[in-house]
Amino acid sequence: MVNTSVLLFALLAVAVVLAVALWVLRPLGRPLAVAVGALALCAGTGGLYLAVGTPAALRAPVAAADAPQSLEDAVAQLAAELERNPAQPEGWVLLGRSQAALGNAAAARDAYARALDYAPDEPDLLVDAAEARALAHPQRLFDEQAVAWLQRARQLVPGHARAGWFIGVAQRQAGQAAAAARTWEALLPGVDEATARSLRLQIDAARADAGLPSLDAPAAPAPGTGLTVKVALDPDYAARAQPDGEAVVFVLARVPGGPPMPVAVERHRVRDLPLEVVLDDRDSPMPTQKLSALQEVEVLARISAAGSASRGEGDVESAPVRVRLPAGEAVELVIGAPAP
Numbered sequence: 001m002v003n004t005s006v007l008l009f010a011l012l013a014v015a016v017v018l019a020v021a022l023w024v025l026r027p028l029g030r031p032l033a034v035a036v037g038a039l040a041l042c043a044g045t046g047g048l049y050l051a052v053g054t055p056a057a058l059r060a061p062v063a064a065a066d067a068p069q070s071l072e073d074a075v076a077q078l079a080a081e082l083e084r085n086p087a088q089p090e091g092w093v094l095l096g097r098s099q100a101a102l103g104n105a106a107a108a109r110d111a112y113a114r115a116l117d118y119a120p121d122e123p124d125l126l127v128d129a130a131e132a133r134a135l136a137h138p139q140r141l142f143d144e145q146a147v148a149w150l151q152r153a154r155q156l157v158p159g160h161a162r163a164g165w166f167i168g169v170a171q172r173q174a175g176q177a178a179a180a181a182r183t184w185e186a187l188l189p190g191v192d193e194a195t196a197r198s199l200r201l202q203i204d205a206a207r208a209d210a211g212l213p214s215l216d217a218p219a220a221p222a223p224g225t226g227l228t229v230k231v232a233l234d235p236d237y238a239a240r241a242q243p244d245g246e247a248v249v250f251v252l253a254r255v256p257g258g259p260p261m262p263v264a265v266e267r268h269r270v271r272d273l274p275l276e277v278v279l280d281d282r283d284s285p286m287p288t289q290k291l292s293a294l295q296e297v298e299v300l301a302r303i304s305a306a307g308s309a310s311r312g313e314g315d316v317e318s319a320p321v322r323v324r325l326p327a328g329e330a331v332e333l334v335i336g337a338p339a340p
Contacts, residue, residue: 096108
């Protein structure tokens with residue numbers, strides 16, 4: 001029979017982690033919040049097991065008096081366990097989430113800070129700790145320490161969406177509306193269309209505060225100004241690596257020898273391959289840089305391990321192809337093909 005204490009802890013973990021994860025991620029849009037919230041649910045429940053559970057606990061009898069009778073009891077027992085054995089970052093994370101769910105913002109802040117003592121270079125934890133610190137601030141502000149944590153998370157994962165979002169929030173709080181708009185604009189290539197629509201609303205509000213024009217949707221490009229790109233997987237690579245069908249594929253064009261930020265980008269899935277797309281001005285992540293204004297671009301396709309448009313460890317790319325614009329023929333890209 002399953003130990004009642006373990007079962008109650010697991011049920012409490014599900015309730016706490018799901019509620020907190022969905023609430024924390026709502027600024028980035030509902031689709032992204034639900035997806036990442038589901039991952040946080042799994043991670044949080046696993047964290048509870050690592051913090052206070054052992055395989056033996058499923059078999060060993062536990063006195064009925066030891067079983068928590070409420071969420072408050074469960075949190076108190078977890079806190080006591082962590083004081084006895086503090087080198088458990090997963091346990092401190094779970095305690096932080098639980099305290100946040102109970103409305104104890106200061107306790108949540110302190111728990112996340114303790115987790116960072118044992119896992120100082122975990123990007124997601126740095127972002128969670130920064131947010132908890134802001135929520136515990138009397139004016140809900142991201143202070144110097146919180147911003148430093150967010151910046152560290154972005155150093156570790158340059159395309160970290162939540163870190164970028166909160167850095168923009170901190171910039172707006174500091175009266176730096178134009179900087180916030182630029183920070184959020186850089187997130188657009190890495191999010192899906194539904195999230196991008198929500199994000200554009202925040203960008204437009206920040207741009208308005210800064211006296212800048214809104215990010216109007218670009219007009220349909222003139223016929224013949226788009227760049228047709230065909231993307232396929234190398235058969236040998238596909239058979240050997242068997243990439244996840246849900247992995248993100250970016251098809252992008254950028255300035256040859258210029259910055260890594262694309263001038264046009266589309267986001268797809270491995271399951272969509274082979275595919276054919278048309279890159280044009282509507283795919284530009286930045287209103288000041290248009291594909292149609294360039295005479296030459298470098299085109300490539302990338303399977304992103306982290307789901308970010310920025311190149312990262314574990315990504316697999318096609319060989320880049322330079323193209324003179326306007327292009328008369330489709331560009332063909334093969335991801336995973338051996339270098340010539």
